[in-house]
Amino acid sequence: MAIGVLVLAAGSGSRLGASVPKAFVEVGGTTLLGYAVRAALSARNVGCVVVAAPADWVDAAIDVTEPLSRAYGIPVQVVPGGAERGDSVLAAVRWLPAECDLVLIHDAARAFATSALFDRVAAAVTADTPAVVPGEPVVDTIKTVDGNGFVVGTPNRALLRAVQTPQGFVRDVLLEAHAAYGSVATDDAGLVERLGRQVLVVAGESDAFKVTTPDDLARAHRLHPRDPSAP
Numbered sequence: 001m002a003i004g005v006l007v008l009a010a011g012s013g014s015r016l017g018a019s020v021p022k023a024f025v026e027v028g029g030t031t032l033l034g035y036a037v038r039a040a041l042s043a044r045n046v047g048c049v050v051v052a053a054p055a056d057w058v059d060a061a062i063d064v065t066e067p068l069s070r071a072y073g074i075p076v077q078v079v080p081g082g083a084e085r086g087d088s089v090l091a092a093v094r095w096l097p098a099e100c101d102l103v104l105i106h107d108a109a110r111a112f113a114t115s116a117l118f119d120r121v122a123a124a125v126t127a128d129t130p131a132v133v134p135g136e137p138v139v140d141t142i143k144t145v146d147g148n149g150f151v152v153g154t155p156n157r158a159l160l161r162a163v164q165t166p167q168g169f170v171r172d173v174l175l176e177a178h179a180a181y182g183s184v185a186t187d188d189a190g191l192v193e194r195l196g197r198q199v200l201v202v203a204g205e206s207d208a209f210k211v212t213t214p215d216d217l218a219r220a221h222r223l224h225p226r227d228p229s230a231p
């Protein structure tokens with residue numbers, strides 16, 4: 001089974017306060033996009049990667065991905081993303097070759113997710129379990145609140161998972177979910193859930209943390225002071 005990976009990199013990353021879109025921020029000499037695409041290309045059975053980049057940054061994304069595509073011998077297509085994350089998914093998914101019947105969707109913001117995580121997610125996708133997400137147990141106690149901040153519930157922490165990407169899908173089920181429930185989604189698996197199909201959570205990893213705030217970026221710099229494969 002050929003796997004197609006969508007790398008979503010079209011967000012502005014306004015919460016990071018950087019002068020470039022988040023995927024183009026460098027850590028240890030490599031952009032977040034570069035880390036994410038390299039992990040995708042290192043995973044098993046990947047036949048194609050499609051990157052959704054901000055419309056003005058398509059050429060910059062090609063500069064990042066072309067050497068990686070050549071090094072791994074796997075095509076990487078860069079396309080302009082959309083206004084919302086779900087629009088970027090739809091813009092990218094149509095470029096996947098027909099033989100890629102399994103799709104992994106990955107946020108470039110989770111740049112340090114390992115290829116082992118891609119493999120674990122992909123291996124768990126089946127016809128009966130058409131959506132698989134990595135997730136980690138939650139350490140904080142979580143409260144649900146009303147509009148005034150009053151607590152209305154305390155979910156059982158043992159049953160909660162903080163989910164990450166890459167998320168894996170049978171391609172046809174992903175397309176059906178997006179067609180049925182629209183493009184506005186922060187989590188594609190949530191759309192498959194709404195279709196009434198099974199979504200499985202497999203073990204995530206701390207490396208797959210999302211770079212959102214300046215604190216997250218500081219953590220990334222601490223963990224990756226210098227990318228050993230950067231020129």
Ligand code: C5P
Nearest residue numbers: 008009010011083084085088107108109
């Ligand atoms: O904004 P947030 O960090 O939740 O975005 C998650 C991922 O989705 C990021 O990697 C971002 O680049 C991507 N994204 C996108 N197109 C958008 C918005 C976000 O590809 N319109």
